Amino acid sequence: RIIGLDFAPSLEDLLGAASGDGRNPHVDLINPLLIVYTSGTTGRPKGAVLRQEALVWNAVMSQHMHDMTAADHVLTVLPLFHVGGLNIQTTPALQLGATVTLHPRFTPEATLDSLARDKPTLTVLVPATMQAVIEHPRWADTDIGCLRALTTGSTQVPQGLVGAFTARGVPVLQVYGSTETCPIAVYTRANGDQRAGSTGLPGLVCEARVTDDSGQECAPGVAGEVIVRGPNVFFEYWGNADATAETLREGWYHSGDIGTRDGDGHFFIHDRKKNMIISGAENIYPAEVERVLVAHPDIAEAAVIGRADPRWQEVPVAYVVRRADCTVDASALEAHLLGQLARFKVPREYVFVDALPRNAMGKVQHFRLREIDSPLVPAKAGTHGQEKRELDSRLRGNERT
Numbered sequence: 113r114i115i116g117l118d119f120a121p122s123l124e125d126l127l128g129a130a131s132g133d134g135r136n137p138h139v140d141l142i143n144p145l146l147i148v149y150t151s152g153t154t155g156r157p158k159g160a161v162l163r164q165e166a167l168v169w170n171a172v173m174s175q176h177m178h179d180m181t182a183a184d185h186v187l188t189v190l191p192l193f194h195v196g197g198l199n200i201q202t203t204p205a206l207q208l209g210a211t212v213t214l215h216p217r218f219t220p221e222a223t224l225d226s227l228a229r230d231k232p233t234l235t236v237l238v239p240a241t242m243q244a245v246i247e248h249p250r251w252a253d254t255d256i257g258c259l260r261a262l263t264t265g266s267t268q269v270p271q272g273l274v275g276a277f278t279a280r281g282v283p284v285l286q287v288y289g290s291t292e293t294c295p296i297a298v299y300t301r302a303n304g305d306q307r308a309g310s311t312g313l314p315g316l317v318c319e320a321r322v323t324d325d326s327g328q329e330c331a332p333g334v335a336g337e338v339i340v341r342g343p344n345v346f347f348e349y350w351g352n353a354d355a356t357a358e359t360l361r362e363g364w365y366h367s368g369d370i371g372t373r374d375g376d377g378h379f380f381i382h383d384r385k386k387n388m389i390i391s392g393a394e395n396i397y398p399a400e401v402e403r404v405l406v407a408h409p410d411i412a413e414a415a416v417i418g419r420a421d422p423r424w425q426e427v428p429v430a431y432v433v434r435r436a437d438c439t440v441d442a443s444a445l446e447a448h449l450l451g452q453l454a455r456f457k458v459p460r461e462y463v464f465v466d467a468l469p470r471n472a473m474g475k476v477q478h479f480r481l482r483e484i485d486s487p488l489v490p491a492k493a494g495t496h497g498q499e500k501r502e503l504d505s506r507l508r509g510n511e512r513t
Contacts, residue, residue, distance in 0.1 A: 180204060185231065262283070292345060296344065311381055332374055412435045
């Protein structure tokens with residue numbers, strides 16, 4: 113059953129409006145069912161065509177991942193236009209006959225209210241929404257013991273966020289995938305071995321590999337592109353044959369994500385291939401630097417991009433949002449990073465801004481930062497002045513696009 117907060121008609125109303133002879137129509141599993149748009153964090157969004165079978169097998173993997181049954185109650189606070197909000201828990205729960213509570217939009221207050229009132233057993237939060245819930249004044253006083261698992265997923269899931277929930281007795285499951293995989297491809301299991309920083313093992317009906325530029329599978333611990341094959345993988349990009357041919361090759365979806373796997377097959381995702389910075393022949397994964405930056409107590413969020421450099425090809429630059437009333441400066445951040453990262457990974461410049469450009473799912477749009485960053489070159493650290501004010505103005509206008 114579906115429980116709408118303020119918008120759903122009754123089941124009787126829906127049945128009264130139905131027509132036909134009462135027989136279920138024939139459904140061919142290879143028929144297209146959905147066109148879902150990619151998040152566009154590295155460029156223009158593309159419409160991924162998902163077949164009936166993709167949703168069926170995605171649901172099977174979700175049920176396996178969560179050990180989901182009809183007795184579960186899923187709280188959905190992420191938007192249904194996004195494949196994660198729609199398919200990580202919502203449609204799998206409906207297939208089982210479980211209960212789903214839908215929120216028209218995410219707010220931390222409404223989420224905490226629902227946890228206390230509706231007592232859901234499962235929910236999905238991305239890192240940005242996890243952070244918002246944890247920082248809400250009512251976080252500590254709200255009973256969240258109803259949750260038997262919280263599911264999250266992103267290139268960067270700060271361990272501090274995971275720890276905030278596990279400290280209160282809520283296990284955190286991680287899922288890896290994309291719009292093109294419906295989205296479940298790799299995941300940790302509710303009753304399985306969980307390793308810090310890992311997004312888990314390939315799904316029940318999925319194959320996943322880490323490959324080098326020649327297509328050869330990488331040895332454990334060696335970084336390469338994550339590729340996925342299975343019945344949950346998308347059929348094509350709507351109206352974009354070139355992008356389809358580039359991404360789908362010999363049945364394998366080439367994700368554009370850089371990752372590794374350990375000797376036991378557990379996957380670790382490092383960053384988007386397009387975000388990788390090449391500096392003096394060394395590879396720098398922005399997500400690694402960002403994880404260390406946001407671990408600083410005075411930093412609310414951070415994003416790292418590559419800036420063209422005549423000597424090194426590219427150098428890392430950090431866009432940083434301070435926490436309220438904090439005055440941490442570039443020298444303090446450099447000292448913080450040098451104790452944990454190799455020197456070549458430490459940003460050459462820190463740009464302090466009021467907000468980062470994000471899409472509707474809260475993902476940072478690195479490509480927008482690269483577009484915005486170029487007019488700042490060759491400004492020196494701490495000398496942006498008017499440029500920073502203009503940057504803040506441009507970012508505020510695109511926080512939720």
